[in-house]
Amino acid sequence: MSSPSSVDHHGKPGEHHFAHHFRSALHEFVTCKQGMWLFLVQEVLFFSPLFVAYFMFRAQYAHDFHLGALQLDWKMGALNTIILLCSSYTMARAVTASQRGEKSIVKYLAITFLCAAGFLVVKYFEYTHKIHDGLLPGKFMTNPELLAEAPKAAIFFSLYFCMTGLHGIHVIGGMGVIAWIMWRAHKGEFGPKYFTPVEMTGLYWHFVDLVWIFLFPMLYLVG
Amino acid sequence: MSHHDQHDDHEHGEHHILSNAMGLKILLILIVMTVLTVVTARIDLGHLNGPIAIFIACFKAMLVILFFMGMKYDSNDNRAFFASSFVFFGVFVVLTAADVFTRVGDWRTHGPELKATMMKEIQPKFWEDSEESLKRGATLFKEQCVTCHGSEGHGDGPASAGLNPKPRNFTLTADWKNGRTVTGIVTTLNKGLGSMPSFDNFPLPNRFDLAHYVLTLNAEKPATPTADQLKAVGVLDPSKDDGGLAAGGSSKSIPIEFAIDRYVEASKK
Numbered sequence: 379m380s381s382p383s384s385v386d387h388h389g390k391p392g393e394h395h396f397a398h399h400f401r402s403a404l405h406e407f408v409t410c411k412q413g414m415w416l417f418l419v420q421e422v423l424f425f426s427p428l429f430v431a432y433f434m435f436r437a438q439y440a441h442d443f444h445l446g447a448l449q450l451d452w453k454m455g456a457l458n459t460i461i462l463l464c465s466s467y468t469m470a471r472a473v474t475a476s477q478r479g480e481k482s483i484v485k486y487l488a489i490t491f492l493c494a495a496g497f498l499v500v501k502y503f504e505y506t507h508k509i510h511d512g513l514l515p516g517k518f519m520t521n522p523e524l525l526a527e528a529p530k531a532a533i534f535f536s537l538y539f540c541m542t543g544l545h546g547i548h549v550i551g552g553m554g555v556i557a558w559i560m561w562r563a564h565k566g567e568f569g570p571k572y573f574t575p576v577e578m579t580g581l582y583w584h585f586v587d588l589v590w591i592f593l594f595p596m597l598y599l600v601g
Numbered sequence: 602m603s604h605h606d607q608h609d610d611h612e613h614g615e616h617h618i619l620s621n622a623m624g625l626k627i628l629l630i631l632i633v634m635t636v637l638t639v640v641t642a643r644i645d646l647g648h649l650n651g652p653i654a655i656f657i658a659c660f661k662a663m664l665v666i667l668f669f670m671g672m673k674y675d676s677n678d679n680r681a682f683f684a685s686s687f688v689f690f691g692v693f694v695v696l697t698a699a700d701v702f703t704r705v706g707d708w709r710t711h712g713p714e715l716k717a718t719m720m721k722e723i724q725p726k727f728w729e730d731s732e733e734s735l736k737r738g739a740t741l742f743k744e745q746c747v748t749c750h751g752s753e754g755h756g757d758g759p760a761s762a763g764l765n766p767k768p769r770n771f772t773l774t775a776d777w778k779n780g781r782t783v784t785g786i787v788t789t790l791n792k793g794l795g796s797m798p799s800f801d802n803f804p805l806p807n808r809f810d811l812a813h814y815v816l817t818l819n820a821e822k823p824a825t826p827t828a829d830q831l832k833a834v835g836v837l838d839p840s841k842d843d844g845g846l847a848a849g850g851s852s853k854s855i856p857i858e859f860a861i862d863r864y865v866e867a868s869k870k
Contacts, residue, residue: 407616408676415679422686430693434701441865452639459635467628470619470669477618584669591661594635595654599642 394572407574414578418585425589428541432596435537439530446524446534447597449513451504455598458500459590465493466587469556473580476563476573483568483576487560490583494553501546508535515539538597545593548586555579617674627668634661725842727806728783728831730813738814741807745800754818764796771818782823784830786812791834805835805844 396406436443472486512520515536524531559579562568568576638657642650667673672680727734743752749764751757754771761768769777778794779785790808793799800808816823831839838845 411675412679412682415675415682419682419686422683423689426690426693429690430697433694434697437698437702452642456635456639460632463628463631463635466631466665466669467624470624471621474619474621474624477616581670584665587669588662588665591665592655592658595638595642595658599638600651600654 394567403571410574410578411581414581418581421585425541425544428537428544429592432537432541435530435533439533442528442530443534445528446513446531446538447600449508449511449521449524449531450538450598451507452598454500454504455594458497459594461493461497461500462587462590465490465497466584468493469580469583472563473573473577476568476576477570479569483563484560487556487563491553491556491560494549494556497549498546501542508538541593541597545586545589548589552579552583552586555582617671619668619671623668627664631661631664634664724806726844728809728826728836728839728844730783734810734813735817737807738810738812741803741811742814746811749797754815766795768797771815774819774821780824781816781821782826782830783809783812783816784826784834786815787834 394403396403400406400409468486468489472483472490475481475483475486508514512518512522513524513531513535514520515538516532519525519532519535556579559575562575634657638654641653641657646653666683672683724731724733742750742754746754747758748760749756749758749768750771751761751768756768756770758768774781777785779788787805787808789797790800790803790811792801800811803811828839831844836844
């Protein structure tokens with residue numbers, strides 16, 4: 379976001395200059411942040427159909443959903459919850475570090491990135507286990523016990539894979555952005571005067587955590 | 602944020618820095634709440650388990666939003682934006698629930714009645730017309746057929762408006778695709794026809810009940826089915842009382858309403 383035209387704003391290399399259509403750096407910051415919140419509003423609505431579907435089907439097929447949820451490993455889900463909460467904390471530390479101009483920002487972003495990777499590794503083990511047991515969406519569910527006792531658990535697994543899958547895509551996207559921000563932080567682009575990208579990435583990452591905070595009890599615990 | 606005076610930015614936009622101690626405190630509370638939600642979910646509290654888990658999740662979400670996302674120090678505009686998304690989510694849930702849980706074909710109202718009608722044992726010579734069979738047929742017709750075929754069987758049920766070709770008018774005798782016979786109707790129930798789905802999830806004797814009932818909607822007597830015709834629709838050996846069927850008839854599964862009713866009962870035990 380370096381200013382393309384204005385001669386007045388040229389300073390030492392790597393320093394951020396607010397774009398010419400803003401009055402000040404602060405004006406640019408609050409505008410970016412407002413845009414980010416609007417994006418997150420859209421994200422809530424993006425996830426909401428799956429949540430609505432979950433609530434409606436669970437109300438109708440409570441027994442089947444319960445048996446479906448029992449097939450999930452709550453320990454894996456709890457582990458991933460702790461991992462994501464810690465990554466949210468390290469992300470918040472990275473934002474604080476960039477606001478204070480501390481070098482530790484790269485370290486905290488790296489830990490956040492590794493937490494995200496760890497989350498995906500746990501998810502990979504869960505997915506392979508579900509696939510192996512035939513606990514798959516809709517007509518692909520081949521688990522014999524569930525087919526006999528709770529055929530509508532197929533809907534539960536449709537929702538399980540859609541919700542955790544969409545969330546997982548958000549985690550992967552977040553890792554890409556965190557890696558990019560980490561690279562820029564390494565080059566020393568952020569400091570007390572300019573940390574907008576770090577804070578926006580933080581907002582996004584906390585939102586990803588937020589979704590998981592609801593998915594964990596809904597899918598793994600009370601089903 | 603489009604005002605012209607400079608001080609406006611300062612009103613909303615002062616940077617708030619989350620202290621390390623505060624961040625750590627929030628993280629610890631979040632982890633404690635996670636342990637709490639696991640513990641409460643593993644205690645059986647009946648219908649309270651769900652609401653408690655959602656309540657704890659909301660509390661955790663509030664902490665993340667207020668402190669990690671800094672909403673506590675953010676502008677009222679941004680607060681209103683984010684809150685609005687949850688308002689719309691609420692509208693989405695309420696309107697969908699208002700639709701799903703007030704449908705006439707609702708599983709709550711239909712389960713017990715169907716259950717009483719469904720045959721638990723195969724009656725001897727179930728493919729032959731009897732008073733009992735007609736009674737079961739009438740109940741099943743009311744539950745499963747009137748939406749399209751109409752309460753009098755004129756093919757004018759509420760759902761018929763959207764169908765082309767129109768559902769069959771059972772009071773007329775001409776042009777029945779599979780023939781106006783017991784086995785002809787059972788064939789239609791077995792395989793479906795046009796927009797009509799297959800009803801092979803009903804036990805076969807119940808499909809015969811329906812066929813017998815439908816044939817009473819016009820006074821004209823239909824042809825008696827031959828052994829071959831009976832065999833073609835699933836009565837493998839008409840010389841035996843049970844028609845050569847295994848116990849339970851040749852139904853693949855049971856109707857959803859009936860199944861849910863059974864699940865609800867089982868979950869109460």
